[in-house]
Amino acid sequence: MTAQLPAPSVAGTEEPPSAVLEVTDLEVHYGLRRRRRQALHGVSLSVAPGETVGVIGETGSGKSTFARAVLGLVRASAGRIVIGGHDVSAYGNRQWRGLRRRGVVQYVFQDPLRSLDPDLTIGESLAEPLLVHGVPRDEAAERARAFLPRVRLSDELLDRLPGELSGGQRQRVAVARALVTEPRLVILDEPVSALDSANRVQVLEILRELRATGVALVFISHDLGSVAGIADRIAVLHQGELVEVGPARDVITRPQHLYTRLLVSSAPTLRTASADREERKALRALLHA
Amino acid sequence: MTTLSEKTKSTATDRTPSAPPVLAVSDVHISDRVTDREIVHGVTFDLTPGTSVGIVGESGSGKTLTCRAALGILPPHFEVSDGSIEIGGTDIKTLTPQQWTALRGATISAVFQDPASYLNPSIRVGPQIAEVIHIKKGLNRRQARHRAVELLQATQLREPELVYSQYTHELSGGMLQRVLIAAAIAADPQVLIADEATTALDVTVQAEILDLFADLRERTGLALVVVSHDLAVVAQMCDKVLVMRQGSVVEHGPTHTVLNAPQHEYTRLLIAEHEQYGLEKFRTPQEAS
Amino acid sequence: MMRRILSLTSGRIALGVLTVIALLALFGPLLAPQDPLATSGHTLANPSSAHLLGTDNLGRDVLSRLLDGSRVSVAGALEVASTALVVGAIPGILSVYLGRAFEWVTLRLADTLVALPFLLFAVAVIALLGNGLTQAMLVTGALVSPLFYRVSRAATLAVARSQYVEAALISGASIGWVVRRHVWAKVLPSIAVALAQTIGVGFIIVSSLTFLGIGIQPPKPTWGGLLASDLGYLSYQPWAPLVPALLIMVTVWAANLLADTLRDVSGEAGRALINNRKAHTDRRGKSDLVTSGGAR
Numbered sequence: 080m081t082a083q084l085p086a087p088s089v090a091g092t093e094e095p096p097s098a099v100l101e102v103t104d105l106e107v108h109y110g111l112r113r114r115r116r117q118a119l120h121g122v123s124l125s126v127a128p129g130e131t132v133g134v135i136g137e138t139g140s141g142k143s144t145f146a147r148a149v150l151g152l153v154r155a156s157a158g159r160i161v162i163g164g165h166d167v168s169a170y171g172n173r174q175w176r177g178l179r180r181r182g183v184v185q186y187v188f189q190d191p192l193r194s195l196d197p198d199l200t201i202g203e204s205l206a207e208p209l210l211v212h213g214v215p216r217d218e219a220a221e222r223a224r225a226f227l228p229r230v231r232l233s234d235e236l237l238d239r240l241p242g243e244l245s246g247g248q249r250q251r252v253a254v255a256r257a258l259v260t261e262p263r264l265v266i267l268d269e270p271v272s273a274l275d276s277a278n279r280v281q282v283l284e285i286l287r288e289l290r291a292t293g294v295a296l297v298f299i300s301h302d303l304g305s306v307a308g309i310a311d312r313i314a315v316l317h318q319g320e321l322v323e324v325g326p327a328r329d330v331i332t333r334p335q336h337l338y339t340r341l342l343v344s345s346a347p348t349l350r351t352a353s354a355d356r357e358e359r360k361a362l363r364a365l366l367h368a
Numbered sequence: 369m370t371t372l373s374e375k376t377k378s379t380a381t382d383r384t385p386s387a388p389p390v391l392a393v394s395d396v397h398i399s400d401r402v403t404d405r406e407i408v409h410g411v412t413f414d415l416t417p418g419t420s421v422g423i424v425g426e427s428g429s430g431k432t433l434t435c436r437a438a439l440g441i442l443p444p445h446f447e448v449s450d451g452s453i454e455i456g457g458t459d460i461k462t463l464t465p466q467q468w469t470a471l472r473g474a475t476i477s478a479v480f481q482d483p484a485s486y487l488n489p490s491i492r493v494g495p496q497i498a499e500v501i502h503i504k505k506g507l508n509r510r511q512a513r514h515r516a517v518e519l520l521q522a523t524q525l526r527e528p529e530l531v532y533s534q535y536t537h538e539l540s541g542g543m544l545q546r547v548l549i550a551a552a553i554a555a556d557p558q559v560l561i562a563d564e565a566t567t568a569l570d571v572t573v574q575a576e577i578l579d580l581f582a583d584l585r586e587r588t589g590l591a592l593v594v595v596s597h598d599l600a601v602v603a604q605m606c607d608k609v610l611v612m613r614q615g616s617v618v619e620h621g622p623t624h625t626v627l628n629a630p631q632h633e634y635t636r637l638l639i640a641e642h643e644q645y646g647l648e649k650f651r652t653p654q655e656a657s
Numbered sequence: 658m659m660r661r662i663l664s665l666t667s668g669r670i671a672l673g674v675l676t677v678i679a680l681l682a683l684f685g686p687l688l689a690p691q692d693p694l695a696t697s698g699h700t701l702a703n704p705s706s707a708h709l710l711g712t713d714n715l716g717r718d719v720l721s722r723l724l725d726g727s728r729v730s731v732a733g734a735l736e737v738a739s740t741a742l743v744v745g746a747i748p749g750i751l752s753v754y755l756g757r758a759f760e761w762v763t764l765r766l767a768d769t770l771v772a773l774p775f776l777l778f779a780v781a782v783i784a785l786l787g788n789g790l791t792q793a794m795l796v797t798g799a800l801v802s803p804l805f806y807r808v809s810r811a812a813t814l815a816v817a818r819s820q821y822v823e824a825a826l827i828s829g830a831s832i833g834w835v836v837r838r839h840v841w842a843k844v845l846p847s848i849a850v851a852l853a854q855t856i857g858v859g860f861i862i863v864s865s866l867t868f869l870g871i872g873i874q875p876p877k878p879t880w881g882g883l884l885a886s887d888l889g890y891l892s893y894q895p896w897a898p899l900v901p902a903l904l905i906m907v908t909v910w911a912a913n914l915l916a917d918t919l920r921d922v923s924g925e926a927g928r929a930l931i932n933n934r935k936a937h938t939d940r941r942g943k944s945d946l947v948t949s950g951g952a953r
Binding site: 138274277280308328332342344363 | 426427445526527540570572573574575576578579582583597598599600601603604627638639641642643644645646647648649650
Binding site for chain 3: 143150152175178179181182184185186188190193194195196198199204207208211212242253256260284
C-alpha cells in the first residue's frame with residue numbers, strides 16, 4: 080500500500096498486533112436514564128489475522144450494534160476495542176477518520192440495492208475509498224479495477240450504473256469496494272441474506288477464497304447455514320450478550336448454551352436428522368422460563 | 369439429542385392416498401395475455417387431506433403464479449391457458465366471483481411473505497381477525513371476538529388477549545405471521561398455502577411457525593402447500609416435493625426420493641449448495657437417515 | 658444535466674422559449690425602434706408600419722415600451738430567484754451538518770417567513786427601505802426562500818442517511834467530501850426545480866408589484882405596468898393588453914415546463930427514463946436524440 084496517510088493520534092501504547100480485532104467487555108446502550116436500552120452487554124471477542132469469525136444473532140441480538148461499534152459509527156459506553164493494535168475505545172471523530180484512512184477496517188452492507196450511489200458508475204464507486212485516501216485519480220481507477228476479477232466480475236461493468244446490475248452483481252461490487260484498500264479486517268453484515276441461492280453461493284465462495292489473502296472476516300448473520308459454510312469460529316449473540324464462542328464444528332455439533340441449542344435445532348436441514356419438534360418446544364420453554 | 373427424522377416416521381402410508389384430493393392441479397399452464405408468452409409450463413400435483421406438498425424454486429420459477437392461480441388471484445393479464453385446477457372436486461373455471469368468495473378462507477386459504485402488508489396498520493389486529501370470522505362463520509361480534517382469541521391461542525401466541533388489542537407496529541414479524549395464520553385458519557379451511565411465509569423471519573421464529581404448521585396438520589388434518597426457495601424448509605415439512613425452474617417442474621416426487629436420488633442437475637445443485645454451505649457438512653454420516 | 662434536458666422535446670421547447678426571453682431582456686431596450694417615453698398625438702392607434710403594435714393612451718409606441726421593459730421585468734424575476742436560492746438553499750444543506758442549534762434556528766426562521774403575509778410584508782418593507790425595484794426583489798426573495806430551504810434540506814437529509822454515504826464515511830471521507838461527491842448531485846435537481854418555479858413566480862410577483870405601483874414607477878415601462886395601464890383602456894383597444902399579458906404568460910409557462918422537465922430527468926424516474934430511451938435507440942439503430950449516448 081503506497082498511500083500517504085495521516086497517522087492516527089494514538090493515546091497510550093501500541094500493542095503488538097497479534098489480534099486484528101480485540102473487543103473486551105463491550106457495553107453499548109442507547110437513550111438516557113429511564114428510556115435506556117442496553118444493546119450490548121459485556122461482549123468480548125478477538126479475531127486473529129486471516130480468521131473468519133461468524134457472529135450469529137437474530138433480531139434484537141445487538142449484532143448490528145456490534146458492527147457499528149467496531150466501525151466507530153456508534154460510541155461504546157464501556158469496554159475496550161483494539162483494532163490492528165490501535166485502541167479506539169475513546170476515539171473522537173477526527174481520530175476515527177485518521178484510522179479509517181489507513182484502510183484497516185472495511186464494511187459490506189446487507190442491502191445490495193442501496194449501498195452504491197446510484198448516480199456514480201461502478202468504477203467510480205470502487206475507486207472512492209482510494210480517492211478518499213488521497214490516491215491520484217488514474218492510479219485509484221487502475222488499482223480498483225484489479226479487484227473485479229476477485230469477485231468474478233468483468234471490466235465491462237466499470238462504466239455501468241448500479242441500476243443496470245443485478246442484486247448479486249451489486250453485492251459483489253460492494254465486496255470489491257471493501258477490498259480495494261487491502262484492509263486487514265472486513266466486517267460483513269448479512270451480506271448474502273438478500274440474495275437468491277445461486278448468488279448466495281457465489282458470494283460465499285468468493286469470501287472463502289479471500290482467506291488466502293490473509294484478510295480477517297467478521298461475518299454477521301442470522302443464518303446459521305451460511306455462516307457454518309465459511310466460518311472458522313462461531314460466536315452466538317443473544318439479547319446483547321455473547322452466550323457462546325468456539326470452533327464452528329463444536330458450536331454446531333455440540334452446542335452448550337440453551338439458546339445455541341435451540342438455534343441449531345431450529346435450522347432446517349435436508350435429509351439428515353433434524354431435532355424433534357418436541358425437543359424444540361422443550362428448549363423454548365426452558366429459555367422463556 | 370439426535371433423533372430419527374420425522375420424515376421416516378411419516379413416510380409410512382398412514383395417510384390414505386385413496387382419499388379424494390382437496391386440491392388437484394393438473395398440467396396447468398399459465399400465460400401472460402399481454403406479451404403472449406407462456407410463463408408456467410405444466411404443473412401437476414394432488415393434495416390429499418393431512419398431506420403436504422412442497423414447491424421449491426427461485427424468484428421467477430413460477431411457484432407464486434401457480435399458487436395465485438389456485439387461489440383465483442392471478443394478476444390482471446395472466447390466465448390459466450391450459451390444464452385445470454380443482455378445489456374439493458370443483459373445477460375453478462366454473463366458479464363465479466361469489467362462489468370464489470365463499471371458497472376462499474373456508475376451503476382454501478393462504479399466508480404470504482410480508483405479514484405486515486396484509487394488515488391494516490391503523491386498526492388493532494384482533495378485530496381484523498374477528499371480522500373474518502364474523503363474515504365467514506356468521507357469528508355475532510362477541511362470539512367472533514372470543515373465537516379470534518381462541519385462534520390466536522391456537523397459533524401459540526403467549527398472550528392472546530393482549531395481542532388481540534395490539535397494533536401491527538407493536539408486534540414482531542413472527543407474531544404478525546401468527547396473526548395472519550389465525551386469520552387464515554379462522555374459517556377452518558382444508559388447504560393452506562404458505563408462500564414464502566417464513567422467508568423474512570429469524571431462524572428460531574421460522575422454526576416456531578413451521579412447527580405450528582406441522583401441529584395444525586396433525587390436529588386438524590389441514591393440507592399444506594409449502595412454497596420456498598429453501599430446499600431444507602420444504603424437505604422438513606413436506607411429503608412430496610416439486611422443484612420448479614423458469615416455469616417448469618424439473619423434478620418431483622416423494623421428498624425422500626428426490627433428496628436421496630435427484631434426477632435433474634438443478635436439484636443436485638440445490639442439494640450440493642446445502643452440503644457445501646449449510647449445516648449438512650457437520651452432520652456425521654451415522655446421523656443420516 | 659443539460660444534455661438530459663435537451664434530450665426531451667419539452668426541454669428543448671422550454672429552453673428555446675427562455676432563451677428568446679433572455680435575448681429580449683438583454684437586447685430589448687436596444688432594439689426599441691422608438692423612444693419608449695416619447696408621447697405623440699396618435700393615441701390608441703391601431704398597428705401600422707410605424708407602430709407595429711400600435712400606440713397607448715399617450716401615443717407612445719407599444720412595441721418600444723414592451724422591448725424596453727423586458728430587461729427590468731426579467732432582471733427582477735431573476736433577482737427574486739437568486740436571492741431565494743442563496744438565502745434558502747445554502748442554509749438548507751448546511752442545516753443537516755452544522756449541529757442542532759443551527760438546525761433549530763434556521764427551521765424556525767423558515768417557519769416564520771412562511772407565516773408572514775407576503776404582499777403586506779413587502780409593502781411594509783418598501784415603506785421602510787424606500788421604493789425601488791431592487792429592494793422589492795430582495796424582500797420578495799427572502800420571503801420565497803423557505804421553499805428552497807425546505808427542498809434542499811429534505812434532499813440533503815435523504816442522502817445523508819443513505820448507505821453509500823455511510824460507506825464513504827467508513828472509508829474515511831470527510832463531510833465536505835460527502836457533500837461534494839454525493840449530496841450535491843442529488844440536491845441539485847430539487848433546487849433547480851424550485852428555481853424554475855420561482856422564476857415563474859418571480860415574474861408574477863414583479864408584475865403584481867408594478868401593477869400595484871411598487872418597485873418601478875411610471876413612466877418607466879415594465880410588462881406588468883403596461884398591463885396595468887393598458888387595461889384601463891380595454892374598451893378602446895381591447896387587444897392592447899394582450900401582448901404584455903402573453904409575454905408574461907409564455908415566460909411563466911416556459912419556466913414551469915423547464916421545471917417539469919428537470920423533475921422528469923432527475924432521480925430514480927429520470928435514470929429509468931434515460932435508460933429506456935438509450936435501450937430504445939440502441940434497438941432502433943438510429944437516434945432522434947440530441948445527445949450522443951451516455952446516461953449522465
